[in-house]
Amino acid sequence: xxxxxxxxxxxxxxxxxxxxxxxxxxxxxxxxxxxxxxxxxxxxxxxxxxxxxxxxxxxxxxxxxxxxxxxxxxxxxxxxxxxxxxxxxxxxxxxxxxxxxxxxxxxxxxxxxxxxxxxxxxxxxxxxxxxxxxxxxxxxxxxxxxxxxxxxxxxxxxxxxxxxxxxxxxx
Amino acid sequence: xxxxxxxxxxxxxxxxxxxxxxxxxxxxxxxxxxxxxxxxxxxxxxxxxxxxxxxxxxxxxxxxxxxxxxxxxxxxxxxxxxxxxxxxxxxxxxxxxxxxxxxxxxxxxxxxxxxxxxxxxxxxxxxxxxxxxxxxxxxxxxxxxxxxxxxxxxxxxxxxxxxxxxxxxxxxxxxxxxxxxxxxxxxxxxxxxxxxxxxxxxxxxxxxxxxxxxxxxxxxxxxxxxxxxxxxxxxxxxxxxxxxxxxxxxxxxxxxxxxxxxxxxxxxxxxxxxxxxxxxxxxxxxxxxxxxxxxxxxxxxxxxxxxxxxxxxxxxxxxxxxxxxxxxxxxxxxxxxxxxxxxxxxxxxxxxxxxxxxxxxxxxxxxxxxxxxxxxxxxxxxxxxxxxxxxxxxxxxxxxxxxxxxxxxxxxxxxxxxxxxxxxxxxxxxxxxxxxxxxxxxxxxxx
Numbered sequence: 322x323x324x325x326x327x328x329x330x331x332x333x334x335x336x337x338x339x340x341x342x343x344x345x346x347x348x349x350x351x352x353x354x355x356x357x358x359x360x361x362x363x364x365x366x367x368x369x370x371x372x373x374x375x376x377x378x379x380x381x382x383x384x385x386x387x388x389x390x391x392x393x394x395x396x397x398x399x400x401x402x403x404x405x406x407x408x409x410x411x412x413x414x415x416x417x418x419x420x421x422x423x424x425x426x427x428x429x430x431x432x433x434x435x436x437x438x439x440x441x442x443x444x445x446x447x448x449x450x451x452x453x454x455x456x457x458x459x460x461x462x463x464x465x466x467x468x469x470x471x472x473x474x475x476x477x478x479x480x481x482x483x484x485x486x487x488x489x490x491x492x
Numbered sequence: 493x494x495x496x497x498x499x500x501x502x503x504x505x506x507x508x509x510x511x512x513x514x515x516x517x518x519x520x521x522x523x524x525x526x527x528x529x530x531x532x533x534x535x536x537x538x539x540x541x542x543x544x545x546x547x548x549x550x551x552x553x554x555x556x557x558x559x560x561x562x563x564x565x566x567x568x569x570x571x572x573x574x575x576x577x578x579x580x581x582x583x584x585x586x587x588x589x590x591x592x593x594x595x596x597x598x599x600x601x602x603x604x605x606x607x608x609x610x611x612x613x614x615x616x617x618x619x620x621x622x623x624x625x626x627x628x629x630x631x632x633x634x635x636x637x638x639x640x641x642x643x644x645x646x647x648x649x650x651x652x653x654x655x656x657x658x659x660x661x662x663x664x665x666x667x668x669x670x671x672x673x674x675x676x677x678x679x680x681x682x683x684x685x686x687x688x689x690x691x692x693x694x695x696x697x698x699x700x701x702x703x704x705x706x707x708x709x710x711x712x713x714x715x716x717x718x719x720x721x722x723x724x725x726x727x728x729x730x731x732x733x734x735x736x737x738x739x740x741x742x743x744x745x746x747x748x749x750x751x752x753x754x755x756x757x758x759x760x761x762x763x764x765x766x767x768x769x770x771x772x773x774x775x776x777x778x779x780x781x782x783x784x785x786x787x788x789x790x791x792x793x794x795x796x797x798x799x800x801x802x803x804x805x806x807x808x809x810x811x812x813x814x815x816x817x818x819x820x821x822x823x824x825x826x827x828x829x830x831x832x833x834x835x836x837x838x839x840x841x842x843x844x845x846x847x848x849x850x851x852x853x854x855x856x857x858x859x860x861x862x863x864x865x866x867x868x869x870x871x872x873x874x875x876x877x878x879x880x881x882x883x884x885x886x887x888x889x890x891x892x893x894x895x896x897x898x899x900x901x902x903x904x905x906x907x908x909x910x911x912x913x914x915x916x917x918x919x920x921x922x923x924x925x926x927x928x929x930x931x932x933x934x935x936x937x938x939x
Binding site for chain 1: 597599600604606607609616628629665702705706707849852853855857858866867
């Protein structure tokens with residue numbers, strides 16, 4: 322009987338010890354998990370700030386406002402818009418010509434870029450290419466003097482590489 | 493920008509936020525009062541864009557008449573307190589972590605908008621182009637759409653820019669950036685608040701910070717593109733669908749879905765990808781029809797009711813617009829069988845998936861670690877709500893994949909010019925879905 326009691330007592334002690342060890346282990350695991358979670362969270366915060374600061378630095382290196390291509394294009398085309406309005410041409414087609422059109426060559430990427438930027442600045446006029454029977458002609462000599470003599474046309478504006486001609490009288 | 497211009501721009505923004513707040517506060521329960529506020533600018537932008545498209549000239553009359561109704565509405569509801577996931581309940585360290593990051597981002601926004609007032613290439617060539625048409629071409633603006641770069645694109649972003657110009661009385665180029673910036677901040681707030689509501693403020697803050705710390709996301713916010721507004725509408729709809737499913741016991745759940753439908757509809761009025769999102773959301777909501785027929789149909793009805801007005805406007809625009817979409821080409825379906833196209837798309841996805849944010853320090857490993865160590869909530873992951881969100885995002889991604897597969901544009905050029913933006917559109921929603929995998933914060937659940 323005494324022996325049985327001893328066995329039970331030792332079993333009980335073993336269980337308690339196991340319980341304690343297990344509890345400690347679980348608690349330690351939970352603590353470890355919490356620590357790892359905190360570390361991951363801290364790493365996310367560091368990443369976020371690192372990236373935002375890098376973004377701010379990249380922003381500082383942007384070209385100044387006056388160097389923005391669209392701002393420059395808007396300034397260049399402002400007098401052309403004024404003249405068209407003054408002439409009572411409120412919207413409609415305007416032929417857009419570059420030296421490639423005079424030379425009957427396909428447009429360069431720079432021609433395309435200048436056409437799209439000019440079109441944006443000139444809305445609601447439509448800058449058409451490969452067409453010259455429009456009331457006005459806008460010529461962009463960005464790469465040097467014109468390859469063709471256009472003196473027969475009425476020049477309305479000439480400045481900063483842009484020339485506006487009137488092709489036909491408005492009704 | 494002069495003081496009076498800033499004042500008029502603020503007035504335009506204030507009126508649209510008031511519209512949005514009335515809409516969100518009438519459809520969301522008072523517990524979500526901070527979320528109402530975060531969703532208000534987007535919802536208001538949608539309302540104002542529809543007014544401009546449908547009424548055009550008497551825009552001010554309609555807006556101010558509606559504003560009168562709204563003021564009366566707000567006056568009646570003036571006792572509503574900002575309860576629920578209240579900002580003042582957030583632990584101070586979390587707020588202290590977030591505010592400097594937001595301030596830094598705001599500073600960069602101001603500098604970028606000042607130096608690039610017309611935005612980047614697509615900003616002026618597509619969106620501001622259409623805004624100028626709406627503002628400059630008078631009632632004949634539709635006649636000029638065939639000359640636009642993508643004349644079939646929906647008009648929410650250009651409408652908002654043109655509306656700002658109508659308020660100021662002249663063109664302020666920076667006005668095009670307002671919507672992107674405001675909705676970028678709102679996306680950060682919606683992500684943080686939704687996760688705070690459903691999983692805990694800590695997780696909400698960390699994932700919101702991840703979004704703030706995505707440089708390409710911040711860059712596109714000021715580029716005057718439509719991708720950040722679109723991402724906001726995706727996120728708003730997805731967040732509300734998640735709240736609908738996770739707050740089953742609360743009353744007014746169907747109204748939450750109606751607002752989700754409205755935001756999805758606004759996505760459709762922002763970009764064509766939004767139309768794909770609407771159909772994906774409807775399909776995903778319809779999927780449990782075999783198990784819970786009546787409940788599913790009620791959900792779909794609520795979602796569709798919210799999306800009805802935006803969809804009607806989209807249909808009117810598409811039917812009255814002669815310009816056809818030049819990116820989706822269903823006629824070339826034999827491309828689907830071309831394995832080299834599949835291989836190219838997959839290789840580009842692999843290349844862009846971890847770099848689309850242009851991070852200096854990638855957050856993916858810490859994010860993964862956070863989800864793993866917070867513990868994955870198996871019940872939530874197996875739940876209908878989370879699976880619906882995953883299904884929506886899967887269908888949207890599959891739609892993008894199909895468009896690449898059949899594009900009439902040279903595949904390499906198309907992918908390189910758009911994949912990072914497509915990933916940025918779904919990035920806030922993916923962060924939300926990732927956050928919703930985690931176990932909720934026990935302390936918050938108990939409180």
